[in-house]
Amino acid sequence: MAKEEKSGGIWETVKTVFWALIIAGVFRTLFFQPFWIPSGSMKDTLLIGDFLFVNKMTYGYSYASCPSIRLNSFGINIDAKDVCGFLDGDNTRLFGSEPERGDVVVFRHPVNGTDFIKRVIGLPGDQIQVKQGLLYINGTPVEVESNGTFTETAEPQGPQGLRPRCENGPVGTGGVCEKSRWTETLPNGVKHDILNIGMQGSDNTPIYTVPEGHFFMMGDNRDNSADSRVPNAAGGVGFVPFENIIGKATRVMFSSSGRSMLFFWTWRGDRFFHKIT
Template identity: 70%
Template sequence: MAKAEGESSFLWETIKTIFWALIIAGVFRSVFFQPFWIPSGSMKDTLLVGDFLFVNKMSYGYSYASCPNIRIQRFGIDLDAKDLCGFLDNDNTRLFGSEPERGDVAVFRHPVSGEDYIKRVIGLPGDRIQMIDSVLHINGEAVEMEPAGTFVEPYGPQGPQGRMPRCFNDATVGLGGTCEKERFLETLPNGVTHSVLNVGYSSRADDTAVFTVPEGEYFMMGDNRDNSTDSRFSQAGGGVGFVPYENLIGRANRVIFSSAGRSLLFFWDWRGDRFLEPIE
């Protein structure tokens, strides 16, 4: 009898430990930092496929988007942030709110699909944004651009999704070859300088209409300009469109870990030079 009681007590203590561990992890993820794994190449070469980082949720305050999506397919769990914190939605305000600065690399919730995206904040409320011949214009002025060499990477499947990179030399590169992209340094009006990549001309992406950013919303763009689904493309057309203030999740400041392989366990593919790399 004593043995059965001991086993029951041990089981109950284990359940309580797991319960409180999940609660603490959930609070930490909802209030302070959210882990984010880079699945695509839209932010190269600032962020690479396989970079792992924590998003600082304290940067911009809190809204419904601060609540996590909880998806565990094995157990049939699919809870969206709106399912958990929908009562905070639709007023475009934030608790302890702080506005992003131009040039921030920010994670946000897609206004339609609810998926988490990561892009650079380019347009602030009231700004006029336009691309002319592959050059970003803000409020009628071209941003400063200077050549910064060539970004190279192996041409092959990248990350768990096995996506192939786009290359400036598409016509000549083969599997296992060297994929090249033109690299430029772009300086925004507030002095933030970062690299952008070019793989060719696209009439939709490189020559656009003028976008006037509404109040309470932001214009987001990827640094890999010809391989980014962002605010240049309407939500109706599968793009991002303007991003409401309440949809911001947080700012990305530093790469914690990076792996070029299909799995974290493939230690031979780890990028040691990117561990703790600041995000600029």
């Protein structure tokens, strides 16, 4: 009898874990997906180590709504296309709603499938260009105004140990890294901060005409962002298909300035439930 009870207890545990995983998978597929900011391409809107949930209900559902599960330590690499690839290819969404200009969204890279987070700058049919670091939308420059200086410590950041680039030149470890900050106003009235490091190739681009069913994405840390200014064939992001969008980022849940989000003593007290604008 004791052996039967033990066997039954193990089976109940297995069933409990199984259904817990199923429920978690459904929740992550249909409603919210966790995302941890790995790079500085969206500073100062988002910092390395910010942890947030992406709202998948905002734009409806496509194959990209299925989560990718990558656990390299265990040799697990399940891509969204492995599960929901049958939905891929027609660039449509179920209960679809297009993102608005200025939304901060998470999307799948059109080529390698990596999750990226950027700001929607160009809508289908728009003409986008950057000249001398100033953004032009349909031939009209956006409004910008100075908003002081963004400062951070020049040191390795996050699990990848990325060092920030600085406008005030190479800065030694522990020094103050500075970037000029500007507030950019998009044609629909959305205001957000952008950072400047210095003049470089991505500050002068050709005119890009956004194809139907695609979007043009840019990082707020303009001189440190791989985005739609570089075609994906050249190692950039290029135009992002509607079906590749995963969801909208609206609020930071908490943030860690250390190498792991589990190091609670490195959490940033001013980032709890911080609204993303």
